[in-house]
Structures are given as structure tokens and as C-alpha cells.
Amino acid sequence: MKASRTFIRLPPLPSIRDLIRLYRLRALRQLSQNFLMDQRLTDKIVRSAGRIKDGQVCEVGPGPGGITRSILARNPQRVVVIEKDRRFIPMLENPIPQCLHSSYDFTNMALMKSCSIFSIAPFLYDNPTGHRQQCGDFQLLTEATNGKMEVIIGDVLSFNMEKMFPEEKKLDWESQPPNIHLIGNLPFSVSTPLIIRWLEAICERRSAWSYGRVPMTLTFQKEVAERMVAPVTTEQRCRLSVMCQNWCNVQHVFTIPGKLFVLPPVH
Numbered sequence: 001m002k003a004s005r006t007f008i009r010l011p012p013l014p015s016i017r018d019l020i021r022l023y024r025l026r027a028l029r030q031l032s033q034n035f036l037m038d039q040r041l042t043d044k045i046v047r048s049a050g051r052i053k054d055g056q057v058c059e060v061g062p063g064p065g066g067i068t069r070s071i072l073a074r075n076p077q078r079v080v081v082i083e084k085d086r087r088f089i090p091m092l093e094n095p096i097p098q099c100l101h102s103s104y105d106f107t108n109m110a111l112m113k114s115c116s117i118f119s120i121a122p123f124l125y126d127n128p129t130g131h132r133q134q135c136g137d138f139q140l141l142t143e144a145t146n147g148k149m150e151v152i153i154g155d156v157l158s159f160n161m162e163k164m165f166p167e168e169k170k171l172d173w174e175s176q177p178p179n180i181h182l183i184g185n186l187p188f189s190v191s192t193p194l195i196i197r198w199l200e201a202i203c204e205r206r207s208a209w210s211y212g213r214v215p216m217t218l219t220f221q222k223e224v225a226e227r228m229v230a231p232v233t234t235e236q237r238c239r240l241s242v243m244c245q246n247w248c249n250v251q252h253v254f255t256i257p258g259k260l261f262v263l264p265p266v267h
């Protein structure tokens, strides 16, 4: 039997920067949108999630799809992306637009503060409690990349991943983590409430964690990141540090310089 390759070459695609320009996309400040355009960085983020080849990946907030491309290049079995903003659908489904417009001016780009990328893996031992949450509303829109990728338009904060992955991927909590990964560069206003909801789901072994100890690779604002890993007796130690460290092995993997976030101007 022929071994499957770890990396695949995606068909030639326009750069994320060109796509944003071609689709005339403006970042929405109310969704705190900013984009990572540097493929070396998106590759590094995905690499820090560990081995995803042949695995199931859920990316939250794909936006124009920079991280998504890096995920797909590592040859996972399936990628599901959850995006709140419908404007990204054509870019995610069909990265080659029908008609090309190139009138957008990128000279006035604003920069974000630096942030940190985190690897968070649920602990082996915990204290699950009972109740389950309702499924979030979602609409499965289409398949792309030969059925490997699915785009779901919805709000990740109310999304239940209980049925998202194949049953056969489920592993006992006490065994190795399943080959299922949650990856995302979400707005900071969303990532903190989301991690609190996900910690609750981890504690109750529901949603994605009904499949076992599913790891997360997420970005957080640097100050939040420092609190998440803060050891006892340090100044940053707070309720968030205790919650994260109680349920998960939290690692600060690296810091993304603010200049690598691109926020095109809003008109």
C-alpha cells in the first residue's frame, strides 16, 4: 500500500492579499477582523498544532483562509471551518473570482498589537459533570477542495461540535488524544469568552470533547496569554489562570508580532 504524503501541494491560488483586493473585502471593525497574510506564519501556527495529517480539523474564524490553506497543505482527512461573516464564503469556496477588480488601495493598513499563540490540551484527569447543551444553529453550505473542506456559517460561541466528527474517531479520555484539532485566530473579544465556554465543555466532556482530549491551538491577546500560563505567586495569576490550568496543559508557543496582523481600512 502506498503511504499518503504528509504535505500536499495546493493548486495555484491567488495570494490572500490579492483575494481580499479582488473581492473588495473590507475588514469589519464590529467583528474585530484582522488577517494574517504571511504564509510562513500561518504554516508555523498550524505546525504548532502537531501532526494533523489524516486528522479532522475544525478551524474557527477562517476569514479569507490563510490559516486554512496551511491546514490543507498538511494533508488532513477533513477540514471544517466555522465563520460568522458570510462575505468570506466565495473566497473559501472558490478562491478564483469570476471577475477581477484591482482598484483597492492597500497603502493605509492599520496594525494590531502583538498577540500570542497557544497550544491547549485537556488534562487526562478531570471531574466531568452532567448536562449537555443544545446544538447551535448552523447551515452547512458547501464542500470545497474535493470534499475535504466544509464551510459552516455560524457563531462558534453557540456551536456544539458533538456531531461534527466521525464516531470512529472517538477515543477514551484516558487514552491518547484523538487526531482531531481545533485551530483558530479569532478576534480577542471572542477568544476569551470562547475558551471559558470550551473549558466548561471540557469539564463536562461534551461538544468536541465527547471525542476525547481534543487539543486546541488558538491566538490570544498577549496580556491574556500571560494570565493563562501565569504560575502561582506571580502578579498575572488570576481566575483565568486557575481555570485554564485546572483543566488543561496550557503552553505559550510563540508570540506573533503586531505588524503581521493586517487590518485593511474601513470606509
Ligand SMILES: C[S@@+](CC[C@H](N)C(=O)[O-])C[C@H]1O[C@@H](n2cnc3c(N)ncnc32)[C@H](O)[C@@H]1O
Pocket: 031, 032, 033, 034, 035, 036, 037, 060, 061, 062, 063, 064, 065, 066, 067, 082, 083, 084, 085, 088, 154, 155, 156, 157, 184, 185, 186, 187, 190
Ligand atoms: C481575526 S480574524 C482572522 C481571520 C483569519 N483566520 C486570519 O488569521 O487571517 C477573525 C475571524 O473570525 C470571524 N469571527 C468573528 N467572530 C466569530 C464568531 N463568533 N464565530 C465564528 N467566526 C467569527 C471573523 O469574521 C474573522 O473572519
